[in-house]
Amino acid sequence: MTTELLLAFIAFAFVTSVTPGPNNMMLLASGVNFGVRRSLPHMLGISLGFMILVIAVGLGLGQLFEQFPPLYSALRYGGAAYLLYLAWKIAGAGAPDAASGNSKPFTFLQAAAFQWVNPKAWIMAIGAITTYTPHEGFLLNVLLIAALFALVNCPSVGLWTVAGSFLRRWLEAPRVLRAFNIGMALLLVASLYPILSDFQGPL
Template sequence: MIETTALLGIAAAELGMVLTPGPNMMYLVSRSVSQGRRAGLVSLSGVAVGFMVYLAAATAGITAIFATVPGLYLAVKLAGAGYLAYLAWKTLRGGISAFEPSMLPPDPTRKLFTMGLVTNLLNPKIAIIYMALIPQFVNPEHGRVWLQSLLLGSVQISIALIVNGMIVLGAAAVATFLTGRPLWLRAQRWITGTLLGTIAVLLATDRSRPLPA
């Protein structure tokens, strides 16, 4: 049986991470603003499948591989940090806010779903949750490890989808509010870029290792 503290710990950690700008949020917002709520929700369905892939991998004990081969985990972590650093640089230097309307070509439903899936699979924040965070809340003395991983992962997915769904539904309204307010857009861009850069540095310098699930 999973302890209440473990459920609350995962819920709090996921809430903090999902509210921090990252690849998922930037993609969902850009599609919702440029192509409408339906496009954002289709993209979100791809993101949801990406969560399922991570959950299946965690349940199967994929974190044990990273615990056994630290070099592989380090490579994945540094690649994720580099990706976030690139997004931070692009946000700060490109002068584009995630909520600023842009003339993006409309994508078909299949591409929206696929890009949502790929963006989530390459999201280092999600990888860290399943490789290093969830295993820390799993206690072998409380029952089957795979079942605990499944339940904790389900809590993470539920919170992520609820929050991201609200972001998709509200992205257009936020973009409308920011239109004509260049200072607000600039502040949002710099805040997003700074947060992404900070996360990249913390991820690259973090010395923790994944625990076998």
């Protein structure tokens, strides 16, 4: 991989990681509701889960979807349904010390598994492999791309968690926090439209 291509890929990884999407909307809400420390497993799960997704796409999963388009459609709509479920959970979340005790941040494994049903993650992974991965030494380049993406992704998504933690002091009142969570849920739902409309057909 040339230096120019490497720098272009790092810019791509940063822009796609830091711009709004399902992961970042959930991390902003997690930063508000749980703080940075309790959200760390969520952040690490996103980055490492996404790294595995990039490797899988590079090793041929994308080609499998090209041969069997219904598989991709099932993933796309299943992911959308799961995002709607998460939006509903966020909208109903209370303060972390609520009496119900049901308010918990995403675990590492939950966040890692979520990447496989996150439409934006698939678009990012496919773009990284098809646009920035040289064919010469392809396997090594896939591993390099995946590792670099994870290194860029973690601090990028972490900015949303930190931003959420700074908002906590202004959202201490239960009514205000509830309104914020409903707003985050609506933004999460809204993030589905541009993602899903990019792929009206198979990969």
